[in-house]
Amino acid sequence: MAQKKYEHIQQEAYEANMQLPKLGLVLFTFGNVSAADRALGVFAIKPSGVPYEELTPEKMVIVDFESNIVEGNLRPSSDTKTHAVLYKHWENINGVAHTHSVYATSWAQAQKSIPIFGTTHADHNTVDIPCAPPMSDEMIQGNYEYQTGFQILNWFKENNLSYEEVEMILVSNHAPFTWGKTAAKAVYNSAVLENVAKMAHFTLSINADAARLKDALIKKHYERKHGTGSYYGQQ
Amino acid sequence: MAQKKYEHIQQEAYEANMQLPKLGLVLFTFGNVSAADRALGVFAIKPSGVPYEELTPEKMVIVDFESNIVEGNLRPSSDTKTHAVLYKHWENINGVAHTHSVYATSWAQAQKSIPIFGTTHADHNTVDIPCAPPMSDEMIQGNYEYQTGFQILNWFKENNLSYEEVEMILVSNHAPFTWGKTAAKAVYNSAVLENVAKMAHFTLSINADAARLKDALIKKHYERKHGTGSYYGQQ
Amino acid sequence: MAQKKYEHIQQEAYEANMQLPKLGLVLFTFGNVSAADRALGVFAIKPSGVPYEELTPEKMVIVDFESNIVEGNLRPSSDTKTHAVLYKHWENINGVAHTHSVYATSWAQAQKSIPIFGTTHADHNTVDIPCAPPMSDEMIQGNYEYQTGFQILNWFKENNLSYEEVEMILVSNHAPFTWGKTAAKAVYNSAVLENVAKMAHFTLSINADAARLKDALIKKHYERKHGTGSYYGQQ
Amino acid sequence: MAQKKYEHIQQEAYEANMQLPKLGLVLFTFGNVSAADRALGVFAIKPSGVPYEELTPEKMVIVDFESNIVEGNLRPSSDTKTHAVLYKHWENINGVAHTHSVYATSWAQAQKSIPIFGTTHADHNTVDIPCAPPMSDEMIQGNYEYQTGFQILNWFKENNLSYEEVEMILVSNHAPFTWGKTAAKAVYNSAVLENVAKMAHFTLSINADAARLKDALIKKHYERKHGTGSYYGQQ
Numbered sequence: 001m002a003q004k005k006y007e008h009i010q011q012e013a014y015e016a017n018m019q020l021p022k023l024g025l026v027l028f029t030f031g032n033v034s035a036a037d038r039a040l041g042v043f044a045i046k047p048s049g050v051p052y053e054e055l056t057p058e059k060m061v062i063v064d065f066e067s068n069i070v071e072g073n074l075r076p077s078s079d080t081k082t083h084a085v086l087y088k089h090w091e092n093i094n095g096v097a098h099t100h101s102v103y104a105t106s107w108a109q110a111q112k113s114i115p116i117f118g119t120t121h122a123d124h125n126t127v128d129i130p131c132a133p134p135m136s137d138e139m140i141q142g143n144y145e146y147q148t149g150f151q152i153l154n155w156f157k158e159n160n161l162s163y164e165e166v167e168m169i170l171v172s173n174h175a176p177f178t179w180g181k182t183a184a185k186a187v188y189n190s191a192v193l194e195n196v197a198k199m200a201h202f203t204l205s206i207n208a209d210a211a212r213l214k215d216a217l218i219k220k221h222y223e224r225k226h227g228t229g230s231y232y233g234q235q
Numbered sequence: 236m237a238q239k240k241y242e243h244i245q246q247e248a249y250e251a252n253m254q255l256p257k258l259g260l261v262l263f264t265f266g267n268v269s270a271a272d273r274a275l276g277v278f279a280i281k282p283s284g285v286p287y288e289e290l291t292p293e294k295m296v297i298v299d300f301e302s303n304i305v306e307g308n309l310r311p312s313s314d315t316k317t318h319a320v321l322y323k324h325w326e327n328i329n330g331v332a333h334t335h336s337v338y339a340t341s342w343a344q345a346q347k348s349i350p351i352f353g354t355t356h357a358d359h360n361t362v363d364i365p366c367a368p369p370m371s372d373e374m375i376q377g378n379y380e381y382q383t384g385f386q387i388l389n390w391f392k393e394n395n396l397s398y399e400e401v402e403m404i405l406v407s408n409h410a411p412f413t414w415g416k417t418a419a420k421a422v423y424n425s426a427v428l429e430n431v432a433k434m435a436h437f438t439l440s441i442n443a444d445a446a447r448l449k450d451a452l453i454k455k456h457y458e459r460k461h462g463t464g465s466y467y468g469q470q
Numbered sequence: 471m472a473q474k475k476y477e478h479i480q481q482e483a484y485e486a487n488m489q490l491p492k493l494g495l496v497l498f499t500f501g502n503v504s505a506a507d508r509a510l511g512v513f514a515i516k517p518s519g520v521p522y523e524e525l526t527p528e529k530m531v532i533v534d535f536e537s538n539i540v541e542g543n544l545r546p547s548s549d550t551k552t553h554a555v556l557y558k559h560w561e562n563i564n565g566v567a568h569t570h571s572v573y574a575t576s577w578a579q580a581q582k583s584i585p586i587f588g589t590t591h592a593d594h595n596t597v598d599i600p601c602a603p604p605m606s607d608e609m610i611q612g613n614y615e616y617q618t619g620f621q622i623l624n625w626f627k628e629n630n631l632s633y634e635e636v637e638m639i640l641v642s643n644h645a646p647f648t649w650g651k652t653a654a655k656a657v658y659n660s661a662v663l664e665n666v667a668k669m670a671h672f673t674l675s676i677n678a679d680a681a682r683l684k685d686a687l688i689k690k691h692y693e694r695k696h697g698t699g700s701y702y703g704q705q
Numbered sequence: 706m707a708q709k710k711y712e713h714i715q716q717e718a719y720e721a722n723m724q725l726p727k728l729g730l731v732l733f734t735f736g737n738v739s740a741a742d743r744a745l746g747v748f749a750i751k752p753s754g755v756p757y758e759e760l761t762p763e764k765m766v767i768v769d770f771e772s773n774i775v776e777g778n779l780r781p782s783s784d785t786k787t788h789a790v791l792y793k794h795w796e797n798i799n800g801v802a803h804t805h806s807v808y809a810t811s812w813a814q815a816q817k818s819i820p821i822f823g824t825t826h827a828d829h830n831t832v833d834i835p836c837a838p839p840m841s842d843e844m845i846q847g848n849y850e851y852q853t854g855f856q857i858l859n860w861f862k863e864n865n866l867s868y869e870e871v872e873m874i875l876v877s878n879h880a881p882f883t884w885g886k887t888a889a890k891a892v893y894n895s896a897v898l899e900n901v902a903k904m905a906h907f908t909l910s911i912n913a914d915a916a917r918l919k920d921a922l923i924k925k926h927y928e929r930k931h932g933t934g935s936y937y938g939q940q
Contacts, residue, residue: 370687
C-alpha cells in the first residue's frame with residue numbers, strides 16, 4: 001500500500017515534470033525531474049518512458065540516495081542514479097532536472113562551455129556555463145549513469161565551482177543537468193539555460209568575436225538578484 | 236461497400252497521420268503515413284492532397300504490396316509505391332511515414348548524412364543517419380516513386396545497414412522516410428529524426444569541428460534502450 | 471449603401487487575409503491579400519493598418535485595376551497599386567498576397583534568388599525563386615507602389631518567366647509577393663515560399679556548396695503535380 | 706488606501722505588460738513595461754519578479770520621475786530608474802518597454818547596431834538600430850539602472866538621434882529598451898524590433914555582404930507611414 005508520507009514530494013515532482021513540455025523543453029519523454037525530502041532521505045522521480053500526458057503524482061517512484069527503490073511499481077527514470085549521486089554529495093539541493101532541450105544539448109554536443117555574453121546570463125550566475133568533458137570509456141562501460149553523476153561532481157571540484165552558485169552543467173555529447181533548492185527551481189534553471197544557450201548561439205552567429213561580459217557588469221547583475229543587497233523580486 | 240476487415244489499419248493510419256500536424260512535421264499536405272496488416276497483405280494510406288482537417292479513417296485507401304488499390308474511392312498518396320516497395324522487401328515493418336519536416340529535409344537537400352553527435356541520436360540508432368544519393372536520371376524518368384523505394388533498399392544493402400536497427404533515411408534533394416513496427420512508431424521516428432537533425436545543425440554552427448560520439452557511448456546509449464539488458468521504459 | 475454585387479470577393483479576400491496570421495506569415499498588419507472578379511473588373515483588398523482581429527468582410531475595399539476606389543469607407547492597403555498593376559497585366563490571376571514573412575523577406579533583403587534545392591520547391595515550380603533587383607531611385611521617388619508592380623512585371627519579362635508557372639517573387643530589400651487563380655491560392659503560395667525559403671537557408675548553412683536539384687527531378691516533381699499526366703491530389 | 710487617480714495608467718501598464726508573453730517577447734519575468742501620466746508626473750510600472758499570470762492592474766507600482774515610489778505595496782521593477790530617467794528627459798514619451806527578447810538581445814550581446822536591410826525596418830525608422838556601447842565600470846558600480854538611462858540618453862545625443870523618430874535602442878551586453886507615445890506603442894516597438902533583429906540576422910547568414918537599403922527607399926517607406934503625406938493606416 002502506498003505510503004502517505006511521500007505524497008508531498010510526489011506532488012512536487014509531478015508538477016515540476018509537467019512544466020517540461022509546457023516550457024518546450026522536451027520531445028516525447030526525453031527529460032525527467034526529481035524532488036527530494038532530506039529528512040526522509042529519499043526523492044521522487046519520473047518513471048521511465050511514461051508519456052507526460054499519462055503521468056500522475058502516484059506514478060512518481062520513491063528512491064533513496066543510494067539509488068534503491070523505496071516505493072513504486074514502475075521502473076524509475078534511466079537517469080535515476082545521476083540524480084541520486086547529486087543528492088548524496090550536494091547537501092543543499094532538493095531538486096534535479098534533466099532535459100535534452102535543443103540549444104543546450106547542441107552546446108553539449110559541440111563540447112563547448114557557454115560564454116557569458118550578457119546580463120540574462122549574469123542574472124543567474126557569474127561564469128561560463130560549464131561543459132564537462134566526455135567521460136572515459138571505463139566510466140561509460142561501468143555503472144554509466146552513476147558515473148555521470150561523478151563526472152559532474154568532479155568537474156565542479158576541479159574547476160572550483162560552487163553548486164550553490166552555478167546550478168547547471170552540460171555533459172559533453174549528452175545534454176544538460178540542472179538543480180536547485182526545489183524541483184521547480186531546477187526546472188526554472190533548465191528553461192533559463194535553454195534561453196541563454198539560444199542567445200549565445202545567435203550572438204556568435206552575428207559576431208564571431210563577441211566579447212565576454214565585463215567583470216563589473218557580471219558582478220552587478222548577479223548581486224542585484226543574489227547579493228546581500230539584492231533588490232530583484234519581492235523581498 | 237466498404238469492408239469491415241480493413242477498419243483497424245484505417246484507424247491506425249488515420250491516427251498516425253493526424254499526429255504529423257500535431258508534431259509540427261508538415262505544412263499543408265506535405266506528408267503521409269501508412270499502416271500495414273501483414274496477414275491481409277495490404278496497407279492503409281492517406282489519400283493524396285486531402286487536408287488533415289478533412290481526413291477520416293474511412294478515407295484511408297487500401298493498397299496491396301504491389302501498389303494495387305484494393306479498396307477506396309480516393310486516389311492514394313503520390314508516394315504510395317515507395318511505401319509498397321518498403322513493405323514488400325522489409326518483412327518486419329508495419330508502418331511507414333514520409334514528411335518534408337524542415338530540418339531533416341534541409342539535410343537531405345544538403346546531401347549530407349547526419350553525424351551522430353550525441354546521446355539523443357544514440358538512443359535511437361548507432362550510425363550517422365544515412366542520406367541516399369540522388370537517383371539516376373533513368374530511375375527518375377521511369378517509375379519514380381517505385382524507384383525511390385529501391386534507392387532506399389539499395390542504399391541500406393550497400394552500406395550493410397539493418398532496417399530494424401536504423402528506422403530512418405534521407406533521400407537526397409527530397410526528404411526523409413521513416414518506418415517501424417507500427418505506424419505510430421514510424422511517426423515517432425519522424426519526430427525524433429527532425430529533433431536530431433535540428434540539433435546536429437546547431438552543433439555544427441557552434442563548433443564546425445564537432446566530434447562524432449565516441450564508440451563506447453554510442454553502444455551504451457543504444458543498449459540501454461534496445462539491448463538485451465535494456466532498462467529504459469517499462470519492461 | 472454597400473452593394474451586394476461585391477460580397478463574394480469581399481468574403482474571399484476576408485478569408486484569405488485571415489489565413490495570414492493563422493499560418494504565421496505576418497506580425498501585426500504587415501501583410502495583405504486581395505481577391506479579384508474579372509467580369510466586374512475590380513478586386514477586394516484589406517484596408518490599410520487594420521488589425522486582423524478587427525477585420526470583417528464588409529471592411530474590404532473595392533478597387534478597380536487602375537487603382538480607383540470603387541466602394542468602401544476605409545483607405546485600402548498601401549500596397550494596393552502593386553496589386554492593381556499585377557491584375558491589369560496578368561489576365562489569369564484572381565488573387566494576390568503580400569507578406570513580410572521572416573525567411574522569404576530575409577532572402578529579399580539579401581538580394582538573392584532562392585536556389586531550387588529540393589522537391590518541396592520543385593513541386594511548385596521549376597526555377598530558382600526570382601528576386602527582382604532594387605528599384606531605381608526614379609521609380610522609388612515616383613509612384614512607388616505602382617512602380618513596384620512594374621518592377622515585378624519587367625523582371626518576369628526580362629527573364630522569360632511565366633506568371634502562370636512561377637506564382638511568386640521576392641522584391642529586393644522589401645519582401646515577397648505571390649499570386650494565383652484565387653486569393654486562397656495566393657496565400658497558399660506565400661506559405662510554400664516561406665517554407666522553401668527557410669529550408670534553403672538551412673541547406674546552405676549545412677552545406678555551403680549544396681547543389682541545385684538535377685533537371686530530371688525538377689521536371690518529374692513539377693509534372694506529377696502540374697503536368698498533363700499529373701497524379702497528385704484528387705483529380 | 707489606493708487612489709483612484711492612478712487607475713488609468715495602472716490599467717494601461719497592466720495591459721501592455723500582458724502583451725509581452727502573448728507576443729513571445731519574454732521568458733518568465735524578464736521584461737517590464739510602464740505607462741506615464743505627464744500631468745500627474747508619475748508612471749505605473751510592473752512590480753519586480755511577479756509572474757505575468759499573477760499580475761493585476763492594482764499591483765502596478767506608481768513611481769515619480771525621480772524614481773520615488775508614490776503608491777504601491779510591492780517593490781517596482783529593478784529597471785525602474787532607467788524608465789524614470791527616460792521619462793524625465795524625453796518629454797514626449799508616455800510608455801517604456803524593456804525585454805530580453807531573443808534576437809534583439811543577441812544583437813545587444815554581439816555589440817552590433819542592426820543594419821537597415823529592408824522596408825520592414827524603414828517603415829519604422831530610417832537608421833541602423835543603435836547599440837549603445839558597454840557602460841564604464843564607474844557607471845556600473847554606481848547607480849547602475851539610473852546610469853543605464855543616461856547611457857541611452859547620451860548615445861542618442863552623441864549620434865544626433867531623435868527619440869521621437871527612433872523609438873528603440875540596444876544596450877550592449879544587456880538587452881533592448883523601446884518607448885513611444887503610449888505603453889502599447891512601446892510594446893509594439895519591442896515586437897517590431899525583435900522581428901527586424903531576426904530578419905537582419907538571417908539576411909547576413911544568407912549574404913554576409915548584404916547591402917544596406919538605398920537612401921531613396923529608406924526615405925520613401927518611412928514617409929509613407931510617418932511623413933506629412935503619409936498614406937499608411939486609417940485617418
